[in-house]
Amino acid sequence: MPADITFYTNPMSRGQIARWMLEEVGQPYETVVLDYGDDGMKSADYMAINPMGKVPAIVHAGKVVTEAAAICAYLADAFPAAGLAPPTDSRSDYYRWLFFAAGPVEAAITNKALGFVVPEGRDRMAGYGTFDHAIDTLEHAVSVPAWICGNQFTAADVYVGAQVDWGLTFGTLPTRPAFEGYASRLRERPAYKRQKELDGALIAQMKKPA
Template sequence: MSELHLYTNPQSRGRIAHWMMEELGQPYQTHWLDYGTTMKAPDFLAINSMGKVPALRHGNAVITEVAAICAYVADAFPEQGLKPAPGTPESAAYHRWLFFAAGPLEQAVVARSLGWAVPEGRSAMVGFGSYDDTLNALELALNGAPYVCGERFTAADVYVGSSLGWGLMFGSIEKRPVFEAYAQRVQSRPAALRANELNEAQMKAQG
């Protein structure tokens, strides 16, 4: 029996974690939860007291938050080659852009989507500074290389690629050519397609 258990819902950020599990290529069990019912049940609240997905259980360890799940899985299974060697320029880029997407990028996109405006002269108080600055920084990082670490796909691309893909789909991220090419490149990977098929099948099963 697998020690890896993914708790998710097809209409959640759990799709990102699901893609990561497919990239990992190790046996895992998927637990499909519903909003307001099984996601708030005592059994799952014992795993994630916030009652939200995704969550990953690996033996006795529990990991929540999608970027953390991606980083943990890459660390726990180094033989799968989903992270660069520590202390290298590639490792610096890996950590930088994984957490950039989980922090400034998500903050900037959510703020813009909800109409939250940073007061004049107060941009230093928010982690993303401004929406334009955030997108410009990411565009510069992705310009001239196929992946965030250069020539090599890593767990960081799962998170960054998902963030850009969803943003482009829903119009919360500008359709810049660099973003579109990168999102298409990473989301056409076999593991990404498998994860998407699993989630779409679950949505149909739920009716």
């Protein structure tokens, strides 16, 4: 079956999140690997797709979607047979935690990695308040026996799970039993394993001496 999804990525980027979601969806897709330079993400051709000049992005049936969380939500709706979104009347936790991870958690982790600390008494101006508050709330979200939306694995688990998995792997999240348990369940998913294998092979190839 010909692919009607084109996936723009770099394996050393948040493109790993979008690939994981694509593997969960199970539809054929074409991968375009871009470097970070003027001939890749900053090229005129790619900037016409994403003016931010960053990956990931997908083009599906002529429609462009950027931002990893949006790609996850879009693909879940575009391919409902994959069962990656709850019924529309049961999406409160789905939307809540998907966008919490994409907003406050992403900002809190990035700012800490950059050495930025919210000045004392100014936490109301930051969408995440403080790093500790955001991470405690993330812990609450994943302190569940199965998945964000109960027994159904969804696109929210792909995005939240990627944040947790990455954070534990690279030390940007503290090690806590709830995070470890959630990550261990995610790492057993066949689509997660396929994504790691595919992106791992690309990274190895990119690191080979020219």
